[in-house]
Amino acid sequence: MTEHAPGREDAAALPGAAPANTWRAVAPPRSRRGPRRCVRCRQPAVVELPGQRTAFCPPCYLHHVRQKVARTMAEGHMLRRGERAVVAVSGGKDSLCLWDVLATAAEADATDEAPPLLEAPPAGVYLDLGIGEYSARSRETVERFAEARGLPLHVVAVAEELGAGIPEAARSGARSACGVCGLSKRHLLNRFALAEGYDVVLTGHNLDDEAAVLLGNVLQWDLEQLRRQRPVLEGRPGLVRRAKPLVRTTEWETAAYCVVAGIDYVVEECPMAEGNRHLVYKDLLARLEDRAPGIRSAFHRGFLRRLQPLLEDQLGEQSLAGLQPCARCGAPTTGEVCAFCRVAERLAARREAGDGAEPLSAGAGPRPPAGPPPSRTG
Numbered sequence: 001m002t003e004h005a006p007g008r009e010d011a012a013a014l015p016g017a018a019p020a021n022t023w024r025a026v027a028p029p030r031s032r033r034g035p036r037r038c039v040r041c042r043q044p045a046v047v048e049l050p051g052q053r054t055a056f057c058p059p060c061y062l063h064h065v066r067q068k069v070a071r072t073m074a075e076g077h078m079l080r081r082g083e084r085a086v087v088a089v090s091g092g093k094d095s096l097c098l099w100d101v102l103a104t105a106a107e108a109d110a111t112d113e114a115p116p117l118l119e120a121p122p123a124g125v126y127l128d129l130g131i132g133e134y135s136a137r138s139r140e141t142v143e144r145f146a147e148a149r150g151l152p153l154h155v156v157a158v159a160e161e162l163g164a165g166i167p168e169a170a171r172s173g174a175r176s177a178c179g180v181c182g183l184s185k186r187h188l189l190n191r192f193a194l195a196e197g198y199d200v201v202l203t204g205h206n207l208d209d210e211a212a213v214l215l216g217n218v219l220q221w222d223l224e225q226l227r228r229q230r231p232v233l234e235g236r237p238g239l240v241r242r243a244k245p246l247v248r249t250t251e252w253e254t255a256a257y258c259v260v261a262g263i264d265y266v267v268e269e270c271p272m273a274e275g276n277r278h279l280v281y282k283d284l285l286a287r288l289e290d291r292a293p294g295i296r297s298a299f300h301r302g303f304l305r306r307l308q309p310l311l312e313d314q315l316g317e318q319s320l321a322g323l324q325p326c327a328r329c330g331a332p333t334t335g336e337v338c339a340f341c342r343v344a345e346r347l348a349a350r351r352e353a354g355d356g357a358e359p360l361s362a363g364a365g366p367r368p369p370a371g372p373p374p375s376r377t378g
């Protein structure tokens with residue numbers, strides 16, 4: 001089965017299809033020897049993972065993804081017993097898959113005799129980026145998900161914290177839309193987690209995202225970004241730990257998880273992503289993966305095992321040495337004023353000068369040659 005992100009369109013394409021977002025949407029074609037069997041229980045498989053030469057029935061597929069995420073978290077020491085975690089949710093397949101996996105793990109922990117890793121299902125935090133209809137739909141989707149499962153949800157509006165939503169902030173000229181969006185996500189998620197006493201922020205970056213970022217960083221030999229490209233960024237004074245539990249899970253797998261679990265997610269891409277070079281890297285890697293299943297994972301895994309530790313040894317100390325509190329907000333930064341406060345000040349100055357109040361249409365912000373990854377969860 002060719003890997004692509006299964007979604008509502010797949011379900012609609014099936015003759016006599018079940019309602020959108022059901023597991024039938026990912027049923028693989030039958031081989032000459034009949035349908036493939038689930039490797040775990042021998043029932044007919046509906047999800048086949050060519051890169052991993054394996055196939056699952058619906059319940060076993062959910063179990064497979066949950067186990068993979070649990071292993072990734074345990075091996076990366078992402079969450080320690082008794083810690084409070086918050087999941088950054090965007091309404092997309094990755095973050096909702098992650099939130100569902102963690103909420104399910106917390107429920108299982110509660111019925112287990114072992115002391116729970118998660119004492120309660122984790123809260124979610126949604127950053128409202130102020131990107132018109134797209135943000136409105138994303139927020140509704142996240143709120144529906146949280147309400148249906150009784151999960152606590154916090155909402156932080158970028159416009160309230162920065163002085164403008166992402167399109168207008170991009171118009172101020174300081175950075176591309178994705179540039180200002182990425183730094184706002186990092187800054188605001190950290191500020192929120194610190195204020196609310198969370199120990200770790202978990203984000204939905206998947207393997208496709210991480211491999212594409214890696215390719216971009218390698219092509220530019222950006223050693224500092226390569227050094228920082230780890231599944232866990234440990235906390236230190238003023239910075240809450242950040243971790244990526246889906247770092248070994250592909251985009252296709254998270255989409256399939258949502259379809260199988262009946263999770264409604266926002267399928268459309270952010271309108272501001274157009275033209276971002278990250279998408280080109282992602283597409284290149286997807287084509288390589290089609291020819292050589294498993295290559296994307298090998299590329300990323302090899303980097304984490306072989307090169308990243310060397311970069312950490314060489315550059316880690318020197319990077320930490322340059323940090324000081326921002327003169328405006330106190331967040332650790334290398335300059336006198338952090339990038340977030342600089343953008344906020346620039347926006348305030350434009351407002352005072354009577355400029356920049358007019359909102360932008362999606363995608364119209366200035367862009368540098370290569371933007372950061374257009375991820376939903378920062």
Ligand code: SF4
Pocket residue numbers: 129166177178179181182270271272273373374375376
């Ligand atoms: S594509 Fe992603 S990073 Fe860029 S503006 Fe949209 S949500 Fe933000």
Ligand SMILES: [Zn+2]
Pocket residue numbers: 038039040041042043056057058059060061
């Ligand atoms: Zn099975």
Ligand SMILES: [Zn+2]
Pocket residue numbers: 326327328329330331337338339340341342
């Ligand atoms: Zn600041």
